[in-house]
Amino acid sequence: xxxxxxxxxxxxxxxxxxxxxxxxxxxxxxxxxxxxxxxxxxxxxxxxxxxxxxxxxxxxxxxxxxxxxxxxxxxxxxxxxxxxxxxxxxxxxxxxxxxxxxxxxxxxxxxxxxxxxxxxxxxxxxxxxxxxxxxxxxxxxxxxxxxxxxxxxxxxxxxxxxxxxxxxxxx
Numbered sequence: 001x002x003x004x005x006x007x008x009x010x011x012x013x014x015x016x017x018x019x020x021x022x023x024x025x026x027x028x029x030x031x032x033x034x035x036x037x038x039x040x041x042x043x044x045x046x047x048x049x050x051x052x053x054x055x056x057x058x059x060x061x062x063x064x065x066x067x068x069x070x071x072x073x074x075x076x077x078x079x080x081x082x083x084x085x086x087x088x089x090x091x092x093x094x095x096x097x098x099x100x101x102x103x104x105x106x107x108x109x110x111x112x113x114x115x116x117x118x119x120x121x122x123x124x125x126x127x128x129x130x131x132x133x134x135x136x137x138x139x140x141x142x143x144x145x146x147x148x149x150x151x152x153x154x155x156x157x158x159x160x161x162x163x164x165x166x167x168x169x170x171x
Contacts (some may be wrong), residue, residue, distance in 0.1 A: 001122045007100040009070065013109060016065035016077065016100060018056045025052060027074035030041060030094045038130050039092040041152070054109075055079075061117065066110045068093075068102050078106035080114060087114065089157075103136050111140055111159050122157040 001014040016024075028036070028047045036044050041119045044051070058065050058079075065079035076093040089110070093102045111122065122140070126133040128148065138144050146155045 004105070006105065011075065011102070011105075012069040014067060014069070015060065015107070016056065016058050016067050018058065020067070021052050021056050023074050024077075027077070027094065030073075030096075031092065032095045035092060035095055035098075038127060038133070039090060041125065041127065062114060062162055064097060064110065066113070067105055068097075070097070076102040076106050077149050078103070078110045080110060080119070081130070082119075085118050086123045087121065089124050091133070098132070103132070104139055107136055107140055117158050120159055122155075122159065124155040125159065126153050126155070128153050 001012050003010055003012045005011070025047055031039075034044065051073070057063060062082040063080070065077055067074050068076040074094070075097045076091070078089065078091045080087045080089045082088075089107070091103045091107055093106075114122070122137075124133070124137050126137075128151075130153075134146065134153065134155075137146070137157050141157050141160055143160075144155055144157045146153055148154075
């Protein structure tokens with residue numbers, strides 16, 4: 001676990017673990033219905049056990065998730081899941097932490113982990129009006145390609161090599 005200060009507040013970053021189901025459930029209740037919709041591209045009133053089990057089903061290879069923890073629990077999650085040759089990403093940040101750089105920090109760290117595992121690109125699907133998501137993926141790589149397809153924005157994000165940005169063990 002590593003710590004950082006963002007916006008004057010301390011955050012701890014670590015990989016999500018299968019025993020974090022209750023932390024994820026509590027995090028869900030901190031999200032507005034709009035944040036839930038933007039993350040899952042669907043309205044979800046309450047997280048089902050099946051959804052939570054799927055979210056904590058992390059193998060630290062083909063499925064990875066990184067969480068940011070504040071004093072009240074999880075404040076953000078960034079994850080990737082490998083489907084064939086595609087590495088789909090998702091990011092969600094608690095409403096009271098949005099716009100403070102948590103999503104960008106998590107996504108940069110997740111990209112670093114992915115690059116170390118030989119992953120060379122990410123893919124993201126987002127709503128057309130989700131400007132923050134668009135900014136996140138464009139900030140990850142200047143060579144990001146975004147296209148409109150089937151009612152959503154689809155982004156292909158090449159992961160550039162970064163030098164001198166080693167992460168501590170475990171993150």
